[in-house]
Amino acid sequence: MRARMSQSKNFLIIFCVLALAPLGLCAKAGYGGYLYPQFYDHSCPKAQEIVKSVVAKAVAKDPRMGASLLRLHFHDCFVKGCDASLLLDSSGTIISEKRSVPNTNSARGFEVLDEIKFALEKECPQTVSCADLLALAARDSTVLTGGPSWVVPLGRRDSTGASLSGSNNNIPAPNNTFQTILTKFKLKGLDIVDLVALSGSHTIGNARCTTFRQRLYNQTGNGQPDFTLDQSYAAQLRTRCPRSGGDQNLFFLDFVSPIKFDNSYFKNLLAKKGLLSSDEVLVTQSQATLQLVKQYAGNQELFFEQFAKSMVKMGNITPLTGSKGQIRKRCRQVNK
Numbered sequence: 001m002r003a004r005m006s007q008s009k010n011f012l013i014i015f016c017v018l019a020l021a022p023l024g025l026c027a028k029a030g031y032g033g034y035l036y037p038q039f040y041d042h043s044c045p046k047a048q049e050i051v052k053s054v055v056a057k058a059v060a061k062d063p064r065m066g067a068s069l070l071r072l073h074f075h076d077c078f079v080k081g082c083d084a085s086l087l088l089d090s091s092g093t094i095i096s097e098k099r100s101v102p103n104t105n106s107a108r109g110f111e112v113l114d115e116i117k118f119a120l121e122k123e124c125p126q127t128v129s130c131a132d133l134l135a136l137a138a139r140d141s142t143v144l145t146g147g148p149s150w151v152v153p154l155g156r157r158d159s160t161g162a163s164l165s166g167s168n169n170n171i172p173a174p175n176n177t178f179q180t181i182l183t184k185f186k187l188k189g190l191d192i193v194d195l196v197a198l199s200g201s202h203t204i205g206n207a208r209c210t211t212f213r214q215r216l217y218n219q220t221g222n223g224q225p226d227f228t229l230d231q232s233y234a235a236q237l238r239t240r241c242p243r244s245g246g247d248q249n250l251f252f253l254d255f256v257s258p259i260k261f262d263n264s265y266f267k268n269l270l271a272k273k274g275l276l277s278s279d280e281v282l283v284t285q286s287q288a289t290l291q292l293v294k295q296y297a298g299n300q301e302l303f304f305e306q307f308a309k310s311m312v313k314m315g316n317i318t319p320l321t322g323s324k325g326q327i328r329k330r331c332r333q334v335n336k
């Protein structure tokens with residue numbers, strides 16, 4: 001039995017290298033570990049169906065949830081790799097990443113992952129990792145809101161720790177300079193094309209007043225607003241994002257079609273109506289990113305194709321594989 005197990009595992013790895021790798025479906029993940037889409041085909045054949053049905057229910061109930069789940073995968077992958085470190089609550093020596101600046105009062109959707117995990121534990125106990133749930137939920141959320149689909153390489157395992165400092169330092173801030181943002185992406189193996197395509201996620205979801213107020217009142221410290229923001233749009237934003245107070249007031253990242261995954265985010269940027277400074281710098285600070293923004297604004301298919309590719313690439317950031325990490329029974333805590 002053991003021999004057969006390891007034989008079939010070897011077969012899958014060989015299959016992965018010979019047949020899937022050229023298609024980009026199979027990623028060499030870190031040091032000798034591999035992710036591949038068929039990972040649960042035998043051990044939990046219904047896994048993908050279960051994830052999709054819970055995500056669909058959650059998005060039907062709260063249309064913003066698609067955006068929130070998509071963002072969780074990003075915030076997971078940029079910290080210690082795609083290992084569900086984000087999902088751990090504080091306990092013992094673990095300080096939760098949920099307490100970091102980018103996540104506090106902001107990251108949401110954790111109870112949806114609890115529900116998915118609960119359903120999966122019933123179907124196939126301790127088989128599907130929380131890190132893979134995040135990757136699948138991000139894909140399903142994109143599709144459910146009108147965006148592209150892609151095949152998700154699987155086989156990530158879950159971390160036994162979290163990194164609050166990693167969460168604070170690795171995830172770009174909305175007022176970071178273009179160079180800082182690009183550097184943070186490059187440190188994760190992502191390039192300028194990935195940066196522009198993945199920023200297209202801001203075609204759905206919300207941001208709080210506190211994440212862009214600086215642009216409305218005092219962008220550079222000289223008491224002036226950010227003039228790369230359309231000034232009548234800025235005036236409109238100021239009515240619900242006052243100089244002080246209203247920190248948690250919510251605004252659509254894409255005011256044109258806030259719950260539809262499309263390319264209007266890029267059209268907004270060209271009209272100086274990107275909400276965050278980190279959005280608008282893509283057209284003001286680099287010719288290379290400006291050209292990409294123009295292409296995606298003019299051709300939604302091109303954006304969708306690149307978005308799918310870049311999501312797979314982001315999902316391959318240093319996962320735990322093989323015997324590293326564990327398969328958590330509950331996403332919020334390491335196994336006892």
Ligand code: HEM
Nearest residue numbers: 067068071074106172173174198201205206207208211278
């Ligand atoms: C390029 C650097 C990025 C910066 C500086 C950034 C920053 C932000 C900020 C400040 C918010 C609003 C949070 C709040 O008000 O609480 C936000 C929301 C969001 N971000 Fe990003 N983000 C970036 C890249 C990404 C990427 C790569 C993805 C996904 C692949 C993503 C997906 C989202 C989504 C979907 C939302 C809306 C979430 C919701 O409504 O719950 N972002 N982002």
Ligand SMILES: *[C@@H]1O[C@H](CO)[C@@H](O)[C@H](O)[C@H]1NC(C)=O
Nearest residue numbers: 173174175176210214219220
């Ligand atoms: C960016 O925003 C943070 C948090 O509001 C603030 O402390 C920091 O000074 C800002 N950085 C710049 C360069 O404006």
Ligand SMILES: *[C@@H]1O[C@H](CO)[C@@H](O)[C@H](O)[C@H]1NC(C)=O
Nearest residue numbers: 217218219220221222223224
């Ligand atoms: C703008 O910010 C600078 C530096 O943070 C501060 O010294 C100044 O008082 C602010 N000006 C206004 C009008 O808020």
